[in-house]
Amino acid sequence: MASESEKSGGAEDLPVIVCGGGVIGCALAYFLTEKKKRVVIVEQERIAAAASGRAGGFLALDWCDSDEVGPLARASFRLHAELSEQLAKEGHDTLYRRVDTLALSIRGDAPLPEGAAKKGSLPAWLNRGVRGVSKLGTQETTAQVQPRLFTEALFDVASKRGASLRKGSVTGLLFEDSSSSSAKGEETEVAGVLVDGEPLRASQVVLAMGPWTCKAAEWLKGAGSFPRVTGQRYHSILMRPKEPITGHACFCNDEGKGEDFEIYPRSNNDVYVCGSPDFGxxxxxxxxxxxxxxxxxxxxIKALSDGVSDALRECEVEERSCCWLPFVPDNIPMMGKVPGVRNLFASTGHGCWGILNGPASGLAMAELLVDGESKSLNLHPFSPSRFATTIK
Ligand SMILES: Cc1cc2nc3c(=O)[nH]c(=O)nc-3n(C[C@H](O)[C@H](O)[C@H](O)COP(=O)(O)OP(=O)(O)OC[C@H]3O[C@@H](n4cnc5c(N)ncnc54)[C@H](O)[C@@H]3O)c2cc1C
Known part of the structure; x- marks a missing residue:
């Protein structure tokens, strides 16, 4: 809970308020507290309640190299390896491991001939329907983490360093009296947030509410400029095979059904499978x-995974889930100061790579907030100001 001084705003050293306890908010809190900043995360449900607790957790070094996200992804892939060791020292096993990654083309679900796996590079548990296999990544370039455990671990370490969790919904922004600043032509100044209508004062506010960051456009009441943030729904299931299966991450295309799906076996023997985007x-x-x-x-999703493996066919669905990925209009994460509003920052729009890119995003944003600029990553391509002239 936030202290009384935070509520009243009497303290000189007001905290940074991070709105949203997903991987983006928790990674930021981790690095802010490493820099000795006071942090309050305001989270309406629980840490990792949404996509950050329901994602696949697949990580790739170089799959974002074709656009501006490349340097972010490369930095974050490396940071994941370091963090898994640091979090382990704090008692957290986040199921991080390097994996081999395959692309599978599938037609039908007929059993493969005996010994088919041995001839090719197919793991034995993929014993149905597979018509083609190619290597997409090696243990040098692809890895995985359990997203909920990872996000919770980041928060736990941040909280040991003093970060606190305020359970509640951010319902608006708290503005300083704008009459003097607007008379001088200065930026509007944010002084905190409203949590379920109650003021909570801050030195800086970071919007990291995943797809729900869309609400900020309304909270700004015409101040500054903010793009449209949207969400895309995906479903997933979790199964537990009787016998452990190899840790190959599989990107599957069922040509017959016209569906893409992904299979991620985890080191605790869980198998996570997610499908194509759907609408809601x-x-x-x-x-x-x-x-x-x-x-x-x-x-x-169950039928698709049954179609490639007897080991999965024998499994019950242990968990079923859906969640929404956060996007901004150009599908490049939006990280930086909100134009036209002092003390207000955003970190969202990480799309299908938020677990991968959470750590380097958190580090870069912490540097921006504390030091005024990020040394670890050029944040310029991610600046919210790129939307300022086009979308209000
Ligand atoms: C099926 C699926 C599979 C995925 N697989 C991968 C993968 O393999 N690798 C990868 O890198 N990425 C993956 N992703 C993407 C990744 O999950 C997201 O990019 C990432 O979790 C986004 O994190 P976030 O913190 O921005 O948002 P979220 O996780 O959505 O967190 C936002 C938080 O804000 C809180 N909140 C919202 N509104 C308010 C409010 N008003 N007040 C207070 N709190 C609020 C919510 O309760 C939530 O906890 C996957 C996503 C999906 C859906």
Whole structure:
């Protein structure tokens, strides 16, 4: 809980308020507290309640090299390896490991001939339907982490260094009296947030609410400029085979059904499978995500994974889930100061790579907030100001 001084705003050293306890908010809190900053995370449900607790956790060194995200992804891939060791020292096993990654093309679900796996590079548990296999990544270039454990571990270490969690919904921004600043032509100044309508003062505010960051456009009440933040829904399931299967991450295309899906076996013997994007309105609150799960999507993902493996065919669905990925209009994460508003920052729009890119995003944003600029990453391509002239 926030202290009384934070509520009243009497303290000189006000905290940074991070809105949203997903991987982006928790990684930021981790690095801010490493820099001795006071941090309050305001989270409406629980840490890792949304996509950050429901994602695959696949990590790739060089899969974003074709656009501006490349340096961020490379830095973050390396940081994951370091963090897994540091978090382990704090007692957290985040199931981080390097993996081999395959692309599979699938047609039908007929059993493969005996010994098919031995002839090619196919693991034995992929014994149905596979018509083609190629290598997408090696243990040098691809890895995985359990996203919920990772996000919770980041928060736990941040909280040991003094970060606190304020349970509640951010419902608006707290503005300093703008009459004098607007008369002088200065930026509007944010002095904190409203949590369920109650003021909570801050030195700086960071919007990291994943797809729900869309609400900030309304909170700004015409001050500054903010792009449209949207969400894209995905479903996933979790299974536990009787016998452990190899840790190959598989990107599958079922040519017959016209569906893409991904299979991520984890080191604790869980197998996570997610399907293609589907459509549904973003619920108002992360606590409503479980109620948004559609059984037809779950059944489709189960049928797709049954089609490639007897080991998966024998499994029950242990967990079913859906969540929304956060996007901004150009699909490049948006990280930096919100133009036209002093003390207000955003870190969102990480799309399908938020678990990968969370650590380097958190480090770069912590440097920006504390030191005024990021030395670890050029944040310029990610600046919210790129939307300032086009979208209001
Ligand atoms: C099926 C699926 C698989 C994925 N697989 C991978 C993968 O393999 N690798 C990878 O790198 N990425 C993956 N991703 C993407 C990744 O999960 C996201 O990019 C990332 O989790 C986004 O994190 P976030 O912190 O921005 O948002 P979120 O995780 O959505 O967190 C936002 C938080 O803000 C809180 N919040 C919202 N509104 C408010 C409010 N008003 N007040 C207070 N709190 C609020 C929510 O409760 C939530 O906890 C996957 C995503 C999906 C959906």
């Amino acid at each position: 309105p973003l619920p108002d609150h992360a606590g409503l995500l479980d109620a948004c799960v559609e059984e037809e999507r779950v059944a489709l």
